[in-house]
Amino acid sequence: MRRTLCRFAFAVALLALALPARAQESKHELTVFAAASLSESFQALATAFEARTHTHVTFSFGASSLLVTQLQQGAPADVLATADEVTMARVRDLVDAPRTFAHNRLQIAVEKGNPKRVAKLSDLARTDLAVVLAAEQVPVGKYAREALAEAKVSVTPRSLEADVKAVLNKVILGEADAGIVYTTDVRSAAGKVDGVEIPDSQNVVATYPIAIAKATHEAGEANAFVDFVVSSEGREVLGRFGFAPP
Amino acid sequence: MRRAPLLFLAPALGAAALFGVPLVALVLRAPWAELGHQLESPTARDALVLSLVCSLSATAISFALGVPLAWLLARTDFTGQRLVRALVTLPMVLPPVVGGVALLLAFGRRGLVGEWLAALGVTLPFTTAGAVVAETFVALPFLVVSAEAGFRQIDPRLEEAAAVLGARPGFALRRVTLPLAAPALRAGAALCWARALGEFGATITFAGSFPGRTQTLPLAVYLALEHDPDAAIALSLVLLIVSVAALVALRDRWLGA
Numbered sequence: 493m494r495r496t497l498c499r500f501a502f503a504v505a506l507l508a509l510a511l512p513a514r515a516q517e518s519k520h521e522l523t524v525f526a527a528a529s530l531s532e533s534f535q536a537l538a539t540a541f542e543a544r545t546h547t548h549v550t551f552s553f554g555a556s557s558l559l560v561t562q563l564q565q566g567a568p569a570d571v572l573a574t575a576d577e578v579t580m581a582r583v584r585d586l587v588d589a590p591r592t593f594a595h596n597r598l599q600i601a602v603e604k605g606n607p608k609r610v611a612k613l614s615d616l617a618r619t620d621l622a623v624v625l626a627a628e629q630v631p632v633g634k635y636a637r638e639a640l641a642e643a644k645v646s647v648t649p650r651s652l653e654a655d656v657k658a659v660l661n662k663v664i665l666g667e668a669d670a671g672i673v674y675t676t677d678v679r680s681a682a683g684k685v686d687g688v689e690i691p692d693s694q695n696v697v698a699t700y701p702i703a704i705a706k707a708t709h710e711a712g713e714a715n716a717f718v719d720f721v722v723s724s725e726g727r728e729v730l731g732r733f734g735f736a737p738p
Numbered sequence: 739m740r741r742a743p744l745l746f747l748a749p750a751l752g753a754a755a756l757f758g759v760p761l762v763a764l765v766l767r768a769p770w771a772e773l774g775h776q777l778e779s780p781t782a783r784d785a786l787v788l789s790l791v792c793s794l795s796a797t798a799i800s801f802a803l804g805v806p807l808a809w810l811l812a813r814t815d816f817t818g819q820r821l822v823r824a825l826v827t828l829p830m831v832l833p834p835v836v837g838g839v840a841l842l843l844a845f846g847r848r849g850l851v852g853e854w855l856a857a858l859g860v861t862l863p864f865t866t867a868g869a870v871v872a873e874t875f876v877a878l879p880f881l882v883v884s885a886e887a888g889f890r891q892i893d894p895r896l897e898e899a900a901a902v903l904g905a906r907p908g909f910a911l912r913r914v915t916l917p918l919a920a921p922a923l924r925a926g927a928a929l930c931w932a933r934a935l936g937e938f939g940a941t942i943t944f945a946g947s948f949p950g951r952t953q954t955l956p957l958a959v960y961l962a963l964e965h966d967p968d969a970a971i972a973l974s975l976v977l978l979i980v981s982v983a984a985l986v987a988l989r990d991r992w993l994g995a
Binding site: 555557558560561622624627629630649650651652653654662665666667 | 842846847848863864942945946947948949952960961963964965967
């Protein structure tokens with residue numbers, strides 16, 4: 493028994509040693525809460541930002557609605573970026589004035605090669621299609637319902653997922669035939685899913701605000717990060733991932 | 739009775755507080771005035787009914803599959819027995835989300851077995867049956883472990899005596915072995931049920947989340963927390979009460995009363 497415990501402790505110690513000791517190298521730590529749809533683009537932004545400022549950026553990606561709830565419960569975020577303005581407004585007492593930094597649009601994510609021949613929103617009402625949407629309280633879920641209402645389509649989803657990446661993954665895994673996500677998500681999963689365009693007349697413009705938490709201890713770094721996101725260089729990075737400038 | 743040494747008292751109190759304080763906080767913050775109203779909402783009712791249906795089905799399946807398996811593990815020797823026991827107990831230490839991913843890869847539409855199932859017209863993801871499978875996957879080990887221990891505690895001479903007195907194996911099993919193991923089976927079933935009721939990770943990963951179909955109580959709590967914390971607290975309270983009830987039912991076995 494003791495030997496097993498020793499071995500276990502040894503294995504854990506080895507694992508701990510193998511972890512990068514990056515936290516000790518830089519003086520400043522910045523915690524950014526960002527909408528799940530920003531996962532890839534914000535990682536790229538952080539890499540560019542870290543190279544310049546030696547501030548280490550840690551992310552928590554998730555549904556904007558979940559991040560906002562966590563902030564209300566006292567989660568230690570320095571910067572918050574959400575996928576819509578309504579969700580950001582829920583914490584208007586906890587953050588400084590938000591700045592809009594990007595726009596996004598919706599697309600229908602379908603299996604590679606589009607075997608079920610999904611061409612438009614109204615196809616999602618077909619009973620032979622397994623459709624998943626995000627839950628209504630998640631920004632992309634709300635946007636998707638707006639688009640479906642605009643197209644006068646009623647859909648019975650198989651599942652209401654917790655965030656946009658969960659919707660995307662259900663399509664990637666082949667469990668769902670179609671899901672409504674952001675164009676940037678289809679782009680980030682290029683090669684694994686295909687995107688079906690939604691015409692502008694039915695589409696929705698998603699607006700992404702970013703704000704600094706009033707409780708931050710890293711006000712200088714938080715300001716620098718937000719300035720970088722809205723700068724022309726930040727805009728250029730976001731553009732590479734398919735986001736439109738504000 | 740010995741006086742507690744101070745060296746032990748502080749950490750022990752810390753441990754008790756770690757469990758106690760969150761429960762007290764839950765009870766204090768509960769919206770007592772509108773509790774009835776909260777629990778009457780369609781979402782809450784759907785989730786409650788679905789949770790009961792799924793967890794009871796999972797327990798029944800676990801019982802039907804787990805008791806024979808536990809008996810084989812306790813009373814026979816076969817090659818690969820240790821491997822089977824390791825496999826059965828693995829879900830107890832496996833993160834449930836990983837279990838959910840594994841279930842998808844096995845029984846999903848593109849899964850190892852799922853493709854054949856789909857050809858037969860059986861789909862598990864996004865269905866209540868899928869939620870039951872996910873809960874069974876996670877809860878079955880608790881029944882097997884408890885039942886195996888129960889079978890092992892039975893003096894084999896009692897079974898031998900039954901055989902000597904002319905009881906056929908089936909009769910001896912029904913009238914001697916199972917009644918003697920009954921307390922362990924009951925405890926295992928209760929534990930299995932409580933675990934199934936609380937299942938979250940495997941269910942949301944494998945079965946998705948849809949009200950009335952796969953959105954069980956824990957999933958409803960998680961989603962409600964984002965927009966309606968009072969509803970989340972009310973639903974959590976229901977789960978807490980059920981858990982306490984299960985514990986009370988098992989008190990003789992665990993609390994040493």
